[in-house]
Amino acid sequence: MQFAQLSDLVESAPIAASDIDRRALLGNWINSNPDASSIARVKVSESSGQLRVQVFAVGPDGLFDWGTTNAAVFAAGPASKVGAGFACTFNFEFGEARLQGMIMKGLLVLAQFHLFKDDRVDYFLREYFAMTHELFGQ
Amino acid sequence: MTSTDKLLGRWINTNHETRGIAECTVAQDGDGISVKIVGVGEDGLIQWPVAKAIPLANVEEEAGQRTSALLATFDLGFMRAETHIRINKGVFVLVLFVTFLDDSGRANYVNREFFYRHA
Numbered sequence: 001m002q003f004a005q006l007s008d009l010v011e012s013a014p015i016a017a018s019d020i021d022r023r024a025l026l027g028n029w030i031n032s033n034p035d036a037s038s039i040a041r042v043k044v045s046e047s048s049g050q051l052r053v054q055v056f057a058v059g060p061d062g063l064f065d066w067g068t069t070n071a072a073v074f075a076a077g078p079a080s081k082v083g084a085g086f087a088c089t090f091n092f093e094f095g096e097a098r099l100q101g102m103i104m105k106g107l108l109v110l111a112q113f114h115l116f117k118d119d120r121v122d123y124f125l126r127e128y129f130a131m132t133h134e135l136f137g138q
Numbered sequence: 139m140t141s142t143d144k145l146l147g148r149w150i151n152t153n154h155e156t157r158g159i160a161e162c163t164v165a166q167d168g169d170g171i172s173v174k175i176v177g178v179g180e181d182g183l184i185q186w187p188v189a190k191a192i193p194l195a196n197v198e199e200e201a202g203q204r205t206s207a208l209l210a211t212f213d214l215g216f217m218r219a220e221t222h223i224r225i226n227k228g229v230f231v232l233v234l235f236v237t238f239l240d241d242s243g244r245a246n247y248v249n250r251e252f253f254y255r256h257a
Binding site for chain 2: 080
């Protein structure tokens with residue numbers, strides 16, 4: 001088994017992408033910052049075993065639906081079946097937005113890499129999202 | 139304009155018992171930025187291939203103004219590590235999204251490690 005760091009030298013039964021438990025990732029995630037001017041909501045779903053991510057960004061006249069794209073699932077370690085993150089890319093005519101999400105203490109920490117084809121400066125943004133739920137509802 | 143100055147240098151893992159990445163060096167490489175990673179091996183350190191980095195303006199609130207983040211992909215043949223790097227309160231934070239390209243049956247995974255600046 002090849003490895004580039006000792007932590008990748010693991011002995012476990014083979015783990016297929018479909019074996020990874022995605023439950024911690026699935027749901028509707030809202031930006032913890034009500035004053036955000038970037039991504040407002042992220043919907044993570046699953047269809048035929050494929051993780052799907054839909055993004056709603058803040059626009060001048062309401063939310064702007066980026067659409068839905070496939071995402072790669074990442075576990076918590078090379079021998080883990082616990083889903084801990086995802087990565088996906090949204091392509092636009094003017095550039096692309098690469099997203100890397102990871103779950104930390106129940107929050108979705110979303111790293112965003114906005115790369116432009118025009119003369120705008122590429123930028124990085126990291127924001128926190130909470131999963132909407134009804135547990136504390138009256 | 140972005141400033142990558144705060145990222146340049148040699149960074150050592152804060153966890154001296156790490157079985158992952160021992161150190162990371164960010165260097166000016168002509169007009170670009172290169173990132174070199176050294177992994178912990180069984181019988182010594184493992185040099186990863188040097189990766190070119192994409193510098194991005196870091197606009198997250200806690201980063202303050204005039205800082206940068208880096209996006210770098212390491213292709214080792216049997217695995218690919220898509221990383222991003224940033225400084226948070228003086229700590230060098232490396233996040234890796236590792237994808238195995240071999241048939242080893244290992245799960246693709248995400249990991250985060252912290253580094254301090256080598257004096």
